[in-house]
Amino acid sequence: MHLNPYSREVQFAMSMAAEAVLVEQEPTRYEALIRVSQAIGVHRDPAELFQVLSNELRSVVKFDSIGVVQYDEAGNEMAWHLAEKCKEMRDRPCHELPQEETIPWWVYQHQQALVIPCVDRETRFPRALDPIRTCGIRSGCAFPLTTVHRRLGVLFLGSEETEAYSDEDISFLSLVAGQIALAIDDALNFEASRKAQEQLKLLLDLTNSVVSTLDLRELLRNISANLRRVMQCDFVGVGLPDAGNGTHLRLYAVDFPESKGFIREESLIPIEGSPPGTAFRTGEPYVATIRDVAQMTPDSPPSAEGFTVGCVVPLVSRGRIHGVLNLARREENAFSPDEVRF
Numbered sequence: 001m002h003l004n005p006y007s008r009e010v011q012f013a014m015s016m017a018a019e020a021v022l023v024e025q026e027p028t029r030y031e032a033l034i035r036v037s038q039a040i041g042v043h044r045d046p047a048e049l050f051q052v053l054s055n056e057l058r059s060v061v062k063f064d065s066i067g068v069v070q071y072d073e074a075g076n077e078m079a080w081h082l083a084e085k086c087k088e089m090r091d092r093p094c095h096e097l098p099q100e101e102t103i104p105w106w107v108y109q110h111q112q113a114l115v116i117p118c119v120d121r122e123t124r125f126p127r128a129l130d131p132i133r134t135c136g137i138r139s140g141c142a143f144p145l146t147t148v149h150r151r152l153g154v155l156f157l158g159s160e161e162t163e164a165y166s167d168e169d170i171s172f173l174s175l176v177a178g179q180i181a182l183a184i185d186d187a188l189n190f191e192a193s194r195k196a197q198e199q200l201k202l203l204l205d206l207t208n209s210v211v212s213t214l215d216l217r218e219l220l221r222n223i224s225a226n227l228r229r230v231m232q233c234d235f236v237g238v239g240l241p242d243a244g245n246g247t248h249l250r251l252y253a254v255d256f257p258e259s260k261g262f263i264r265e266e267s268l269i270p271i272e273g274s275p276p277g278t279a280f281r282t283g284e285p286y287v288a289t290i291r292d293v294a295q296m297t298p299d300s301p302p303s304a305e306g307f308t309v310g311c312v313v314p315l316v317s318r319g320r321i322h323g324v325l326n327l328a329r330r331e332e333n334a335f336s337p338d339e340v341r342f
Contacts, residue, residue, distance in 0.1 A: 032060040033172070033175060033176065033179070035056050036052075036176060053066075053180065057176065060172070061157070062159055062164055063158060063164075064136070064137065064158060064159050064160045065135065065140070066155075066156070067155075067156050068080070069153045070153040070184070071108060071151070071152065072336070097127055097128060101127055101128055102128050103125050103128050103142055103156065104142065104154040107142045107156075108144060108154050110144075111144045111151065112144070113141065113142065113144070113170060113173075113174060114141065114142045115140075115165060115170060117139050117162065117163045118162045119133055137160060138159065138160055138162045139163055139164045140157060140158035140159065140164075140165075141156065141169075142154050142155065142157075143156070143176075143177035144181075145184060147182055149185060152184050153184070155180060157173065216252075220238045220252060221254075223238075224238060225255040227255075228255050231339060232329070232333075234330045235254070235256045235259075235305070235307070235328040235329075236254070236255045237251045237253065237254040237255070237256070237325075237326045238251070238252050238253045238254075238323060239251050239252065239269055239326060242268060246271075248268040248269060249268070249277065249324065250269075251265050251267045251268075251269065251326075253265065260304065260305055260306070262305050263302070267301070275310060276312045276326055279313065279324050282314075283321050285311065285312065285340050287309075287310070287334070288310050288312075289308065289309055289334070290303055290309070302328060305328075307328040307329065307330055308329060308330060308331065309329050309332060309335060310327065310328040312325070313327075
């Protein structure tokens with residue numbers, strides 16, 4: 001899609017024009033919007049950003065629950081932030097519901113603000129509203145977070161009062177949503193640039209390692225250590241076919257500083273019924289959660305080490321599969337398609 005090089009400036013100018021109207025009508029809210037704009041412009045960390053947002057908005061808009069849902073470019077849910085008021089909604093936000101039945105997904109798909117004056121009278125989203133009622137929320141509103149470049153997510157607020165949000169509230173919060181979207185877009189661009197620089201440095205480091213290191217195991221250890229740092233993993237290991245039999249892979253080189261001792265070099269991995277074996281046999285990357293691994297091999301070493309997500313990439317050269325590269329994280333941060341391609 002071709003983007004006008006001035007599209008971002010146009011969006012900002014329109015936002016400022018709307019703010020100029022707002023200052024005539026609601027000077028206190030305008031001051032709050034300025035503070036929000038300044039705050040979100042200096043915070044890169046999402047947790048800090050949304051905490052500041054909550055604090056600033058609370059002085060000018062009444063709410064008992066506030067949250068932001070981020071989506072990736074494919075529309076997959078990435079993260080929830082804040083979701084104050086109800087711990088259950090924050091920890092497990094609608095995971096049991098099909099995505100298309102959730103309120104954030106409706107707003108994200110339709111790119112329209114959604115206002116629910118009274119939860120008890122609302123007939124849409126029946127299953128999604130049940131946990132909201134349980135948390136004591138009686139009315140709410142949600143706004144798309146969108147820039148001219150991409151759709152990013154949804155901002156939502158809820159109140160224990162019915163009909164808590166006036167037309168003026170909705171207009172003001174729409175401006176806030178626009179500012180948040182610009183801040184998230186900037187943060188994503190900054191992060192993408194940082195990752196690209198780190199990946200370039202990694203490739204240069206790997207090239208230097210290959211040139212300067214003659215010992216294969218030491219070379220693979222160096223590569224694993226560099227990959228673990230750049231990919232922000234807890235474990236990286238290279239598995240090669242075991243010379244003694246054709247049924248197992250052997251962990252030939254491992255970088256795992258905080259190992260509990262369940263996974264170490266020379267460990268054998270069965271080719272049948274394991275994610276590394278699947279990647280080795282098929283020649284395709286294998287991305288999995290620990291639940292997937294547990295179904296294949298209960299009481300497996302990855303479970304004992306506390307891994308939650310993993311990725312296995314086949315090592316292919318000149319049409320032959322020589323082994324596999326294994327990566328794992330203890331934090332629930334799934335490997336993205338971009339990471340797998342890299």
